[in-house]
Amino acid sequence: MTPPSSDYTARHLSVLEGLEAVRKRPGMYIGSTDSRGLMHCLWEIIDNSVDEALAGFGQNIKIILHPDGSVEIHDDGRGIPVDVEPKTGLSGVEVVFTKLHAGGKFGGGSYTASGGLHGVGASVVNALSARLDVQVDRGGKTYQMSFRRGEPGNFADPGKNLSPESSFEPFVDSSRLAVVGTAKRGVTGTRIRYWADRQIFTQDAKFSYEELQARARQTSFLVPGLRLTLRDERRLPGTAGEEGPVEEVFHHDGGISEFVEFLAADSAVTDVWRLHGAGKFKETVPVLDEKGHSRIAEVERDCEVDVALRWGVGYDTNVRSFVNIIATPKGGTHQSGFEQALLKTFRKVIEANARKLKAGNDKIEKDDVFAGLTAVLTVRLAEPQFEGQTKEILGTSAVRAIVSRVVEKEITAKLNSTARSDKAQSALLLEKVVNEMKSRISARVHKETQRRKNALETSTMPAKLLDCRTNEVGRSELFIVEGDSALGTARLARSSENQALLPIRGKILNVQKASVGDMLSNAECAALIQVVGAGSGRSFQLDAARYGKVILMTDADVDGAHIRTLLLTLFFRYMRPMVEAGRVYAAVPPLHRVEVINPGAKANEMIYTYSDAELVQLLATLEKDGRRYKEPIQRYKGLGEMDADQLAETTMEPRHRTLRRVRIEDAEAAERAFDLLMGSDVAPRKEFIIAGAAMLDRERIDA
Incomplete structure (x- = not known):
C-alpha cells in the first residue's frame, strides 16, 4: 500500500x-x-x-x-x-x-x-x-x-403541476x-x-x-x-x-399569561402573575459606515423583559424561555438571571419571616422555589448573541443583570403586597416553599433508613407492614389492601416469600388539594412512602424502591374505586416514576362466584366472573348446555367476604390472577376526574352531576 x-x-x-x-x-x-x-x-x-x-x-x-x-x-x-x-x-x-x-x-x-x-x-x-x-x-x-x-x-x-422534476433553465447572463x-x-x-x-x-x-x-x-x-x-x-x-x-x-x-394557563397542569396556588420591566446596556460591536467599511463602535441597546408565572400544588417545574419569540430550550443568560433573582428574593423574604413560617436556620434551594412553577420568560432586544445558528442558548451577558433586576423588583413587590388577594396567595406560596425545603431535608436525613432492611438489621418500617422474605426487588410485590378484614384474609392467601401486605384505613388524604406538609404528616401517606422506600416528589429515586410491583387491592365497589383513585393520585403526585416505569398495578377481584353442579360424585365446579355482563353470558351458556348451578349466586361486596383459598386463586396467585397495569395516561385521566369530583371548584362538579343524573344505576348505591 x-x-x-x-x-x-x-x-x-x-x-x-x-x-x-x-x-x-x-x-x-x-x-x-x-x-x-x-x-x-x-x-x-x-x-x-x-x-x-x-x-x-x-x-x-x-x-x-x-x-x-x-x-x-x-x-x-x-x-x-x-x-x-x-x-x-x-x-x-x-x-x-x-x-x-x-x-x-x-x-x-x-x-x-x-x-x-x-x-x-x-x-x-x-x-x-x-x-x-x-x-x-x-x-x-x-x-x-x-x-x-x-x-x-x-x-x-406542464400546466399547473408544479414539480422539482420539471425541466429547469438557469439564468445565464442576468x-x-x-x-x-x-x-x-x-x-x-x-x-x-x-x-x-x-x-x-x-x-x-x-x-x-x-x-x-x-x-x-x-x-x-x-x-x-x-x-x-x-x-x-x-x-x-x-x-x-x-x-x-x-x-x-x-x-x-391573552399573550403569555394565557400561555401559562395553557401549560399549567396542576391546581393553582397563585394566580398568573405578570412581571414587566426594561433596561439598557452598552455593547461593543462592529458596524458598517456609509462606505461599507466595518468599524468597532459602542452602541446602546434596549432590553424588554416580560414574565408570566404561577405556582401550583405539584412539584414539577415548567419554565419556557424566549428571545424575540425564538424558543431557547437550553436557556442562556436571560434564564440564569430569572433563576438567580427568584432564589435571591425568596431567600430574603423567608429569612425575614423565618419565625412566622417556622423555617428554622436552613436555607432554601432553587428546587424548593421552582417546585410547582409554570413560567414563560420573554426578552426582546436587537441583535442578541446566540450560541450557533440553531439559537438554543442566549449568550448576551448583559441580559442576565437586567432580567435579574426586573424579576427581583417585581416579585418582591408581589410577596410584600398588602392587597388582600396578593397577601393570601403569597402566604400560601411561602408556606409551600418552606414545606418543599423541609421535605427535601427530611428525605436526605432518612435516605439510608428507607433502604430494605435484612433480617439482622433493626427495621423502622410501620408495624402494620407484613413484609416478604426475599431481597430480590424484581420478584417482590407490595399489596396495598383496604382495611384489617381484607388484611386477615390476604395474610393467609399470600406467598410470604415475595408478597408483602400493607393495610390502609379507609380513604387516605386527598393529596390533590393538600400541601406537601399535610401529606407528609398524614399517617397513611407517610407510611406508604416509607414502605416503598424511594422518597417522594423531586427526591424520588426509582432504583431505591423496595418492591418490583405495587398492587392496589381494593373492593370491587364504589368506595373501593374511590380509594384506588386516591392512591393513584398519591403515586401520580409524589411517586410518578413508579407509574411511568409500569410498576403500579390494580388487582382485579371477582364480582361473583357461580357454583356449577356436576352430576354424580364429581365435585362441583366454581366459576368466577368479573362483571355483570360476564355473569349474564355465563348463565346463558350454562342454560344452553343444560347445566345447573346453585342459587343464590354469591356476590362479593368486599375482599373480606372471600376465604383465603378463593382470594389466592382469583386475585393473588400469579398463575391465575388478572392485574391491570396503570399507565401514565390512566393516572392523568383519573386525576382530571378526581379534580372535577373532589376539587375545590364546585360549578363544574354541579354541571357534571346534573348531566349524568339520568345514567345513575340506583342498585349501585349502598342505602
Whole structure:
C-alpha cells in the first residue's frame, strides 16, 4: 500500500463559494439532515413571517403541507423588497435567497427585535431545496422567482403541476424577477413554496404536524393578535388528516399569561402573575459606515423583559424561555438571571419571616422555589448573541443583570403586597416553599433508613407492614389492601416469600388539594412512602424502591374505586416514576362466584366472573348446555367476604390472577376526574352531576 503523500500545499485547500458550503456541510447550519433538520428549515421561513408580524406588519400566516412533500408559507407582511440592491445589482428577492448573511436584520432599522439574526435562514433553505418558488405582492404587482438548489432560473411546468422534476433553465447572463400578475391596492405579502432536496435529507425525514401544531400554538401566545393557520393535505396514515385535509387556526389575544394557563397542569396556588420591566446596556460591536467599511463602535441597546408565572400544588417545574419569540430550550443568560433573582428574593423574604413560617436556620434551594412553577420568560432586544445558528442558548451577558433586576423588583413587590388577594396567595406560596425545603431535608436525613432492611438489621418500617422474605426487588410485590378484614384474609392467601401486605384505613388524604406538609404528616401517606422506600416528589429515586410491583387491592365497589383513585393520585403526585416505569398495578377481584353442579360424585365446579355482563353470558351458556348451578349466586361486596383459598386463586396467585397495569395516561385521566369530583371548584362538579343524573344505576348505591 502506497503511503499518503506528505505534501500539503495551497492547492490542497478547497474554497467553497456561496451556497456550496451549505450543501457540503448542511449540519453546520441546520443541525442535522433528518426530520429535525427538515423542521428547522421550515422554522426559518415561518420565523421570517413572524418577524414581520412582530414588527407590526401583517397579522396572518398560513402554512400548507402538500401531498407531494412540499410546504407553502403565506404571510401578509410588507413583502420581500423587489427593487435592486445597489452593491450586488440583484433584486432584493434574489439577495435574500442566494446570499449568505444578507437581510434586513443587521441594524438597518427594519427590525428592532427579531428571531432571524444571521441572514442565512432563507438562503440555507433555498440551498437545501430541490425547488423553491417565491411570490411577492408589492406596489400593486405580483413578482415571482424560482430556484433549483439555490440557483435562480425558470421551471417549465406542464400546466399547473408544479414539480422539482420539471425541466429547469438557469439564468445565464442576468437574472430576472418576473411580474406575473397584479395585486390589489394596499395588499402586500410573501408566498414561498419549496421542496426539500432528498439528496440532502434522509429518506425518512418528514414534516411533523404535531411539532408544527405546538410551535404555531406557542407563537400565537407570544405574538398576541397573530393568526396562524395550519393545513395538512398529505393524508398520512395515523394522522388527524388521514381521511382528508385538516385545518386548524391558532389565535390568542391573552399573550403569555394565557400561555401559562395553557401549560399549567396542576391546581393553582397563585394566580398568573405578570412581571414587566426594561433596561439598557452598552455593547461593543462592529458596524458598517456609509462606505461599507466595518468599524468597532459602542452602541446602546434596549432590553424588554416580560414574565408570566404561577405556582401550583405539584412539584414539577415548567419554565419556557424566549428571545424575540425564538424558543431557547437550553436557556442562556436571560434564564440564569430569572433563576438567580427568584432564589435571591425568596431567600430574603423567608429569612425575614423565618419565625412566622417556622423555617428554622436552613436555607432554601432553587428546587424548593421552582417546585410547582409554570413560567414563560420573554426578552426582546436587537441583535442578541446566540450560541450557533440553531439559537438554543442566549449568550448576551448583559441580559442576565437586567432580567435579574426586573424579576427581583417585581416579585418582591408581589410577596410584600398588602392587597388582600396578593397577601393570601403569597402566604400560601411561602408556606409551600418552606414545606418543599423541609421535605427535601427530611428525605436526605432518612435516605439510608428507607433502604430494605435484612433480617439482622433493626427495621423502622410501620408495624402494620407484613413484609416478604426475599431481597430480590424484581420478584417482590407490595399489596396495598383496604382495611384489617381484607388484611386477615390476604395474610393467609399470600406467598410470604415475595408478597408483602400493607393495610390502609379507609380513604387516605386527598393529596390533590393538600400541601406537601399535610401529606407528609398524614399517617397513611407517610407510611406508604416509607414502605416503598424511594422518597417522594423531586427526591424520588426509582432504583431505591423496595418492591418490583405495587398492587392496589381494593373492593370491587364504589368506595373501593374511590380509594384506588386516591392512591393513584398519591403515586401520580409524589411517586410518578413508579407509574411511568409500569410498576403500579390494580388487582382485579371477582364480582361473583357461580357454583356449577356436576352430576354424580364429581365435585362441583366454581366459576368466577368479573362483571355483570360476564355473569349474564355465563348463565346463558350454562342454560344452553343444560347445566345447573346453585342459587343464590354469591356476590362479593368486599375482599373480606372471600376465604383465603378463593382470594389466592382469583386475585393473588400469579398463575391465575388478572392485574391491570396503570399507565401514565390512566393516572392523568383519573386525576382530571378526581379534580372535577373532589376539587375545590364546585360549578363544574354541579354541571357534571346534573348531566349524568339520568345514567345513575340506583342498585349501585349502598342505602
